[in-house]
Amino acid sequence: MELNQLTALQLGAAIKAGEVSVAEATAFSLERIQAKNPENNAYITVLEEQAMARAKALQAGVSDAVSPLYGVPMALKDNICTKGIKTSCASKILGDFKPPYDATLVEKLDAAGSVTLGKLNMDEFAMGSTSETSFYGATKNPWDLTRVPGGSSGGGAAAVAAGMGWYAVGSDTGGSIRQPSSYCGVTGMKPTYGTVSRYGLIAYASSLDQMGPIARDAADCAAILDLVQGKDPRDGTSLNGEYGALSAGLTGDVKGMRIGIPTDCFGEGLSPAVSKAVLAVAETLKSRGAVVEECSLPIMQYVVPTYYIIAAAEASSNLSRFDGVKYGWRAEGFEDLTDLYNKTRTEGFGSEVKRRILLGTFVLSTGYYDAYYKKALQVKALIARAFDTAFSKFDLLLTPVAPTTAPKLGESLSDPLQMYLSDIYTVSVNLAGLPGISVPCGFDEHGMPIGAQLIGAALQDSKVLHAAHAFQLDTDFHKKEAR
Amino acid sequence: MSWEIVIGLETHVELATRSKIFCSCTTEFGGDPNTHCCPVCTGMPGTLPVLNQAVLEYAVRAGLALNCSITKYNKFDRKNYFYPDLPKAYQISQLYLPVCRDGAVPIKTGAGEKTIHIHEIHMEEDAGKLVHDPWIDQTRADYNRCGVPLIEIVTEPDFRSADEVIAYLEKLKSTLQYLGVSDCKMQEGSLRCDVNLSVRPVGSAEFGTRTEMKNLNSFKAIGRAIEYEAKRQIEAIEEGKRIIQETRRWDDNKDASYAMRSKENAQDYRYFPEPDIPPVELTEDYLTETRQGLPEMAEAKVERYQAQFGLPAYDSEMITGQKALADFFEAAVVLGTPAKLVSNWIMGEVMKKLKDCAMEAADMKLTPPTLARLIALVEGGTLNRNTAVKVFDAIFAEDGDVDAYVREHGLEQVSDTGLVQSVVEAVFAANPKSIEDYKAGKEKAFGFLVGQTMRELKGKADPKVVNDTIRTLLQEQ
Known part of the structure; x- marks a missing residue:
């Protein structure tokens, strides 16, 4: 059996059927990691012994009753807390921090029989669009090692693309699952805000952060979300609802589904190759009976500044706890308390994180709060309203994920503002708390993957997955393998 | 020139909920350092606060009893500052929408009756404690108190004397104790009061520059600090100096206050809405239910004691001044002891003892059945009253068996x-x-x-x- 050809669900089925053991699958992944991690740096921590021990223990429990992903090896972004396992946020400041608790999501996956291969590289504190700001070095795109994998969940997207695990869990504050998924030719979904507990996700911007799957296809994403979604008493922002039936909804039937194409997302700055590939998604869905129509979403011009004000403001507060007093890394040779704070934070944070902390501190300061933060909250409400209006007409919106395919390493960080602008198609989804998925929909002239984004109304995650799945029934972009 | 003192109070009260405001750790006072905490209240990365609904309920109860209007749409805000006793580096508090506003507290002093207006009451979390160990020259953090729920009760600048301040605090303390909202023990820090004080010429409509005094650990200290600060400000102004808006720390041993920090270069707390806690909406039904669930308060007891037990108004007010005394009184009366006798003992021996021992009525070990038995022995002629007082003195501290004590010490009254x-x-x-x-x-x-x-x-x-x-x-x- 060609293990690498299987999706997570197919591997789960093979494990249940006794065609492959959990240990075989785990060993296969670990070998791939050993071979490929030195070149793409997708993992920060690899849990070889732990994963093999876990695989052997799980094998004894294989039965028809276990979850569809039982025994499937996967990995977690390194901002997701894992009990006793280093959780670094790819930052120097967390040092060898080992949380004394698991994230709720980790507990749920654990209960469903997951095998954790390791912790994945990312932009420091999830701030970045390239996975180059990691203290542990940049992750590289498996399709072309001279290019970035996107970010901030670049390690997850690269790992899945390179077959170093069947799926990954990332976090998405402004596109951090969808954009690297698009750059790496895999399927990644940010579910509706509040449907996956944030307990144990080290916060970047609390009102926007959401964890979600990065996998081979939409069906795998649905299966993962079925395991991890749900109200959590430890997260007051998690939502009540009916969960667990996303997989069951993937019928492939999109007849009568109304899909809107916001023309504001296909204008200036969008690469023609991306534009063409994304619009072709509409044609495919149309051929299955969907109704496609153009629409307008002029609020898009405000989403990037709004996002960077809100995210930076929350980050400046969330990251204040990293002060060298309680855990993680502490600077040496300090004079007094203020000096301890200054030295630890000066030496412990990278420049992109500092930039956002400074920006956030500024917009929350007395005298600037009303002009920036308060106004951004007002625009955020307008953005949510604009989407509400759109979803009164459409079931889904189709947009690009990013204006281009993966840039070369080092190109983006030299111009942070340009990098921020490239988040235009993804950040609005976080600001409005909506579900959004990135599905592979083509390749550019360099052979680099292109992703299309399908956005749904809040709590309409099933429609998003449903359409993505239908598209993938007719296409094989998601089946193409990186080198 | 004659001067008028203008005072406003900010009182922090620790709520007596069983668990902390955002996690399930105990709120119990004391304990070995860092034994009453968890990843949530120590602000570990990735953890999230979840509002303890009892905190909201207690705050609403306090607000209703203090005649406030209650905010129906409740939100929390973050107050950001760096300090090692604050592990998240922000305190979750309420800036924009405090849970209660516009209250009124009637007080009585020698000068007459008056109403103190409450500006607002907001909910927030307490910080930990830093303990400096001079032997090793190290400061250590104890996070047991982190996340203990607080309400901060802010008055308007309505006070004109220390007497009014003390009368208000007595009233506040009694009210909160009746509500069961807080034990209000100053020595354990469950009631802490900051005094904002300024002076102005009598008749002036404008306020002077105020200072804020902290570290006031007893009503006595508050009285003395007010006296000291008013005198200091008046003297300064009369000498032609300017009052600086600053925070001052009261030193009880030296009977003086010292400038801690000037407000003129105050920290910017960068308040913003707390994104981890969704807004909580209170319904009219909830408020009605909470109002109906309020216990019998002091004023109602005063009326009832006069009507039901025939106690004089003076006795009724004295006994209901502290919830623990009223509880004690009612428990002794239920045992069949004549109300006036119980009242006499409470107002006499019990209050004297409490004063001598500088003790809170709530901490008293003496139980109502013991006092009831003592009174019964006097009434039955077994003890004369003077001997009974001696017995009372002997068993007050630890409580005890009155009959056994009398027997062992041969104190039966001689009526032969x-x-x-x-x-x-x-x-x-x-x-x-x-x-x-x-x-x-x-x-x-x-x-x-x-x-x-x-x-x-x-x-x-x-x-x-x-x-x-x-x-x-x-x-x-």
């Missing part, structure tokens, strides 16, 4: 008229001069003879029997 008569005769024989004096009309001599007799009987005699016997025998002389 034969014995009393023989002792009186002996006293007469030893003091012929006093008998002459008495006959000569000196009433004082009678008292002397009673005293001598009581002394011979070790104070245990029934005073009525002694009096009657001496009077009879004197007439026979």
